[in-house]
Amino acid sequence: MENLMANFNYVIVVVLMMIGLWSMLAQKNLIKKCIGMAIFQTGIILFFISIGAKDNALVPILAEAANHTYAVPDVAKIANPLTQILMLTAIVVGVATLGVGLALAQKIYQQHSSFDEDEILENQRK
Amino acid sequence: MSALPIWQFDVLLLMLVLLFAVVALSIRNLMGAAVVFGAYSFMMCLIWAGMGAVDVAFTEAAVGAGVSTVFVVSTLYNTGATVQRRPGGLAFKLFIGVVVTLAGMFLLTALPDFPKWGDPNSPVNATVAPYYILNTISDSHVPNVVTSVLADYRGFDTLLETTVVFIACIAIYSILRVDKAKLETDEPVVVAAPRYDPSDSLIVRQASRFMVPFMQLFALYVIAHGHYSPGGGFQGGVILGASLILLAISFDLKFLLRQWSEKTLMLLVAAGVLLYAAVGLACVFMGGDYLDYGYLDSVLPGERDMARSHGILLVEIGVGITVMFSMIAIHINLASNGRFDRGL
Amino acid sequence: MREQLPIVIILGPLLGAVLAAFTGWFRPKLSHPLVVVGLAISFAAALKLVFIVAAVGAQEYWLGGWGTKPGHGVVGIQITVDHLNTLLLAAVSGIALLTALYTKRLVDTELAGRQRYFYALFSLLVTGLLGITITGDIFNLYVFMEIAALSSYALIAYGRGRAYMAAFNYLIMGTMGACLYLLGVGFVFAKTGTLNIDDVSAIVPALGQSQALFVGFVLILLGAWAKMAFFPFHGWLPNAYAHAPTASAALLAPLATKVAVYTMLRVMVTVYSIDYINHSPGIQSAVLYLSSIAIVVASFFSLTQTNLKKLASYIVLSEIGYMVGGAWLANKPGLTGAMVHVVADAAMTSALFMAIGCIVYRLGQAQLDDLKGVFFKMPVTMAAFVVTMAALIGVPPTCGFFSKWYLIQGAAQAGVWHFVVALLLSSLVKAIILFRIIEIGYNRVPHPAIEGNPAIPRNEAPLSMLIPTVAMALGLIALGLGTSTLVNTIITKALPAALTP
Numbered sequence: 001m002e003n004l005m006a007n008f009n010y011v012i013v014v015v016l017m018m019i020g021l022w023s024m025l026a027q028k029n030l031i032k033k034c035i036g037m038a039i040f041q042t043g044i045i046l047f048f049i050s051i052g053a054k055d056n057a058l059v060p061i062l063a064e065a066a067n068h069t070y071a072v073p074d075v076a077k078i079a080n081p082l083t084q085i086l087m088l089t090a091i092v093v094g095v096a097t098l099g100v101g102l103a104l105a106q107k108i109y110q111q112h113s114s115f116d117e118d119e120i121l122e123n124q125r126k
Numbered sequence: 127m128s129a130l131p132i133w134q135f136d137v138l139l140l141m142l143v144l145l146f147a148v149v150a151l152s153i154r155n156l157m158g159a160a161v162v163f164g165a166y167s168f169m170m171c172l173i174w175a176g177m178g179a180v181d182v183a184f185t186e187a188a189v190g191a192g193v194s195t196v197f198v199v200s201t202l203y204n205t206g207a208t209v210q211r212r213p214g215g216l217a218f219k220l221f222i223g224v225v226v227t228l229a230g231m232f233l234l235t236a237l238p239d240f241p242k243w244g245d246p247n248s249p250v251n252a253t254v255a256p257y258y259i260l261n262t263i264s265d266s267h268v269p270n271v272v273t274s275v276l277a278d279y280r281g282f283d284t285l286l287e288t289t290v291v292f293i294a295c296i297a298i299y300s301i302l303r304v305d306k307a308k309l310e311t312d313e314p315v316v317v318a319a320p321r322y323d324p325s326d327s328l329i330v331r332q333a334s335r336f337m338v339p340f341m342q343l344f345a346l347y348v349i350a351h352g353h354y355s356p357g358g359g360f361q362g363g364v365i366l367g368a369s370l371i372l373l374a375i376s377f378d379l380k381f382l383l384r385q386w387s388e389k390t391l392m393l394l395v396a397a398g399v400l401l402y403a404a405v406g407l408a409c410v411f412m413g414g415d416y417l418d419y420g421y422l423d424s425v426l427p428g429e430r431d432m433a434r435s436h437g438i439l440l441v442e443i444g445v446g447i448t449v450m451f452s453m454i455a456i457h458i459n460l461a462s463n464g465r466f467d468r469g470l
Numbered sequence: 471m472r473e474q475l476p477i478v479i480i481l482g483p484l485l486g487a488v489l490a491a492f493t494g495w496f497r498p499k500l501s502h503p504l505v506v507v508g509l510a511i512s513f514a515a516a517l518k519l520v521f522i523v524a525a526v527g528a529q530e531y532w533l534g535g536w537g538t539k540p541g542h543g544v545v546g547i548q549i550t551v552d553h554l555n556t557l558l559l560a561a562v563s564g565i566a567l568l569t570a571l572y573t574k575r576l577v578d579t580e581l582a583g584r585q586r587y588f589y590a591l592f593s594l595l596v597t598g599l600l601g602i603t604i605t606g607d608i609f610n611l612y613v614f615m616e617i618a619a620l621s622s623y624a625l626i627a628y629g630r631g632r633a634y635m636a637a638f639n640y641l642i643m644g645t646m647g648a649c650l651y652l653l654g655v656g657f658v659f660a661k662t663g664t665l666n667i668d669d670v671s672a673i674v675p676a677l678g679q680s681q682a683l684f685v686g687f688v689l690i691l692l693g694a695w696a697k698m699a700f701f702p703f704h705g706w707l708p709n710a711y712a713h714a715p716t717a718s719a720a721l722l723a724p725l726a727t728k729v730a731v732y733t734m735l736r737v738m739v740t741v742y743s744i745d746y747i748n749h750s751p752g753i754q755s756a757v758l759y760l761s762s763i764a765i766v767v768a769s770f771f772s773l774t775q776t777n778l779k780k781l782a783s784y785i786v787l788s789e790i791g792y793m794v795g796g797a798w799l800a801n802k803p804g805l806t807g808a809m810v811h812v813v814a815d816a817a818m819t820s821a822l823f824m825a826i827g828c829i830v831y832r833l834g835q836a837q838l839d840d841l842k843g844v845f846f847k848m849p850v851t852m853a854a855f856v857v858t859m860a861a862l863i864g865v866p867p868t869c870g871f872f873s874k875w876y877l878i879q880g881a882a883q884a885g886v887w888h889f890v891v892a893l894l895l896s897s898l899v900k901a902i903i904l905f906r907i908i909e910i911g912y913n914r915v916p917h918p919a920i921e922g923n924p925a926i927p928r929n930e931a932p933l934s935m936l937i938p939t940v941a942m943a944l945g946l947i948a949l950g951l952g953t954s955t956l957v958n959t960i961i962t963k964a965l966p967a968a969l970t971p
Binding site: 007008009010011012014015016017018019020021022023025026027028029031032034035036038039042045046048049050051052053054055057058060061062063064065070072073075076077078079080081082083084085087088089091092094095096097098099100102103104105106108109112114115116118119 | 136137140141143144147148151152156157160163165167170173174177178179181182183186189190193194197198201202203204207211213215218219222223226227230233234237239240243244245246247248250251254255256258259260262263269272275276280283287290291293294296297301302318347353355356360385397451458459460463
């Protein structure tokens, strides 16, 4: 059961990423491209978090024992903090890129009154 | 496989995430796509929380589901475009579909080679990561391992990440900002008349007035308490930014600009990055390596480990400042088409 | 102080950018000097490190003091200056410094009223590029990549008009590349557990024929290719560089793609090792065919262009083919050629875009036909231009000759004749372009825009633009003369020991 779950998780992640990638490349609407980009990026983040997952793991915040001291933590029972850091960075970078993409799309709309790539290219050729 | 003992939940969430992604990309109403995208981000956030990644889920909820959705909506609101035109070009889409499917199958070939799922002794879990968990208390006295890794062990990455937010802010400013007095003729202005003006509603105005101080207090708590609970500079900064964006949305953009002028906003965006970089530089002047907070123990209270804890707090404050004002400045630019007069 | 030099390379432009962002609101005139100072500090540190590395060996630096811990490997982020990247660091910071001086006049005229953040973005782009080159951590490389990418989208968008769509396309392709790179890093991370390049390279041989590592390698490669505009991911480059303002193109064209080539080299040589490449001959020949196609197709397109900047962009595309092919030959001369060409091509492209920028500044247009009589009116600029084209063709003693020589030698040794043909063909095409320009330029009837006042015999570009152009052109010759020294002292030490000679 666990193995099936694990593989299922991974397959969904790959499908999600590919949907995002397809949308980035094939769709003509600029906003949809941006949203596809965000979906691709969050899919990658889900992938990273999955590879750092541990069975029945606790949140990586160490619990205080008596008198403000901390017991030696059981590493196998605490979720992997490294993958989480990397993904924090990836989320923030993703939203920054999305912001710049949206700003460019808005500027393009101001010029051509359309978000559609084909219309814009036609417009530019005139 | 996850902290949640109920695998059915995980399956449900994954299916929902997939469904929302497909809907967001195929729905023709762009505003609808933005909202479904927000829902997609929330589902992702739940999945990650279920896997024990609470800081990441917190950040995604604030940044991904919250602020990203607001950005897309403000972009669309001001352009007045709501529906994409009838799609065409089927052959190209099919070609890309084939390429992408092949790529996906290529990725799946690596599946049997992966370590067993959730294995605490897989290379990812057994090489570098255990050092952080075992030594965070003795090195920097910070129980939230994510915060200590983020701001101390891999603090350089976080400095660069803050720089990325800073760059996004000034990039969007450079792209969009136009001076009303010097409108160029080659860029015709497209301004949609707002169909519904939120500032007309008494309830919206008063409710947001009530919420803002609590949001800001909570955000300050998140930054300050990031050592001991999920949180930190990014999440707190985004919530602070969101509190002011709420003011802009429920009242008027000009209302926000009267409190925080454009110049103040943009200067403070740079100030956070400067603070972070300066803390690192101070460490060098004290004789250590860049961002080695331990060497600040002569100026900060406490021994080496407490100096690290305070150093982490200082850089988190720097991050919070930059993120807060970046979010506000980006929103204002997107919502007003760069003209800083009126908008969402 | 000496141990802190590696981080000084990064901090110079970063702090220069942040301070320039401040002064942009108070004293805008200070932004340019601040950025120049930052770049100068970075260049000085990089230059000093070239000599240190040549004398002593690789220099490692651990951020936050978190180095190797027993049983765990490196727990922090490492930056390394070794034989592979020290020359590129000096080249990037040096070219950026010269370009910053060159673009002052352009920014004041073309971008008047909008230049508040231009130099901050300029400096941040350089920070990103230097960071990619110096970092020893594969995830850190991704963050630096995004710093460089976001700055470049904004710098291109300064061109207005068609530049917005070009920048948007670049954003989509660039983000796709960065995401593929990140995914590849994920696969590598899943199998090795560490992000430090040295630690990963120690673990990879032990894992042998791992499919996950292979998929990771391919993904990282695809990501780097998208960033360097290698065929078939080249679609974004001609539009982006042609519609960007000259000030941005002069910085982006020489550096951005070369740093992406460096990324590919670093992953091939250090992270995965040449052994790995030799064990995948199918991919090797496929990539070599792609390189030859890239060179030939790009050369053919450059022949058909009438717009000067687009022509230069296609030349850049063909040069990328040289470097990828040279690297994938996986033998000593091939790799040496690729490494020399990274630095040489950065210099040549910089000189090319600077010369074209001077011409465009005076003419206001950039079509080939507008160059009528330009040799009479702008002799110094055209002299620099001819030297640059000669370097691109591969005429000794310019640097272009030596790198091409190594590449041809490597290809002949490996028996990859289609690559040799492609190299010679592209030289021929560039020679044709040069002669065409000479023919148009020596036309007795000069274009009205260059005519200016007939009493003034010359109408050169302003000195602030002319001096860097000439300096860069002379540098091409100096680099060529110094190639053998550089190869013997530094580049051969960067090659892995177990390489076929």
